[in-house]
Amino acid sequence: MITTLATMAPTVSGNIMNEKTLIIEKEGGVDYLTLNRPQELNTLNDSLMFELREYFGNLYFDRSVRVVVLRGAGKAFCAGLDLRSVKADENPDISLTTQREVSEIIILMRRCPQAIISVIHGAACGGGFALALASDIRIASENAKMNAAFIKIGLSGCDVGVSYLLPRLVGTSLASELILTGRFIYADRALQTGLVSSVVPGDRLSEEVKSLVDDMLATSALGLRLTKECLNMNVDATSLEAAIAMEDRNQVLCTQTGEFKSLVSSFLSKEGEEITI
Numbered sequence: 001m002i003t004t005l006a007t008m009a010p011t012v013s014g015n016i017m018n019e020k021t022l023i024i025e026k027e028g029g030v031d032y033l034t035l036n037r038p039q040e041l042n043t044l045n046d047s048l049m050f051e052l053r054e055y056f057g058n059l060y061f062d063r064s065v066r067v068v069v070l071r072g073a074g075k076a077f078c079a080g081l082d083l084r085s086v087k088a089d090e091n092p093d094i095s096l097t098t099q100r101e102v103s104e105i106i107i108l109m110r111r112c113p114q115a116i117i118s119v120i121h122g123a124a125c126g127g128g129f130a131l132a133l134a135s136d137i138r139i140a141s142e143n144a145k146m147n148a149a150f151i152k153i154g155l156s157g158c159d160v161g162v163s164y165l166l167p168r169l170v171g172t173s174l175a176s177e178l179i180l181t182g183r184f185i186y187a188d189r190a191l192q193t194g195l196v197s198s199v200v201p202g203d204r205l206s207e208e209v210k211s212l213v214d215d216m217l218a219t220s221a222l223g224l225r226l227t228k229e230c231l232n233m234n235v236d237a238t239s240l241e242a243a244i245a246m247e248d249r250n251q252v253l254c255t256q257t258g259e260f261k262s263l264v265s266s267f268l269s270k271e272g273e274e275i276t277i
Contacts, residue, residue, distance in 0.1 A: 022051035029066035038074025043082035056108035078128025106161040109134040113225040133165040152182040220259035
């Protein structure tokens with residue numbers, strides 16, 4: 001059963017907007033998030049940024065959600081910041097606050113323990129590219145294109161976490177090319193370089209997402225959460241010993257759950273399969 005929550009978000013000034021910028025559909029342990037500004041290619045305005053911060057901020061302690069699927073309505077995933085909503089201000093304190101309204105979303109996405117799948121079709125630019133990078137898995141349609149657009153509008157190419165996340169996904173050489181030029185990377189090259197895990201025709205995106213979600217839901221809830229946490233930490237682990245220490249802790253914790261015992265029993269009961277762990 002799918003429960004749909006269409007949010008109407010307050011702007012920074014506290015006024016209520018009629019635009020429903022973020023749609024949340026709940027199905028079991030999965031939240032499907034749809035960026036819902038299709039006429040503006042789902043660009044990030046005050047309302048949508050507020051909703052994303054609120055959602056991912058509250059998600060940390062929500063044990064009912066195990067997987068989040070992030071997607072865009074209409075022709076694009078997210079074409080970045082809505083430049084019409086940008087207000088130039090010479091006060092650095094105010095400018096920094098405005099900047100953090102976007103970057104905090106990325107921090108919250110990486111902090112939340114739920115697995116996040118981004119479904120990228122059409123453009124994922126600037127802040128939209130950052131949303132995709134902050135996800136754990138990226139699935140792209142054949143028409144997907146992504147870029148770090150910041151440098152093209154007179155800013156530094158390093159923004160909202162892209163300079164941290166992108167080199168860890170594709171290496172420093174390709175990351176430098178994309179960040180220093182603002183060039184687009186298209187679906188085929190994104191797949192070749194490991195930026196996305198799969199590229200499928202647009203009409204098969206839902207099928208591909210369901211396959212991933214089903215496999216994740218077949219795991220233990222604690223195991224899934226601890227796996228994301230461990231991966232996050234160990235990308236920057238100071239040593240192999242530090243990485244293994246966290247892995248060892250997680251395995252001991254997971255063996256104490258009823259799900260571990262049930263899944264092991266189910267695994268051992270399967271006939272005709274090689275039993276290896």
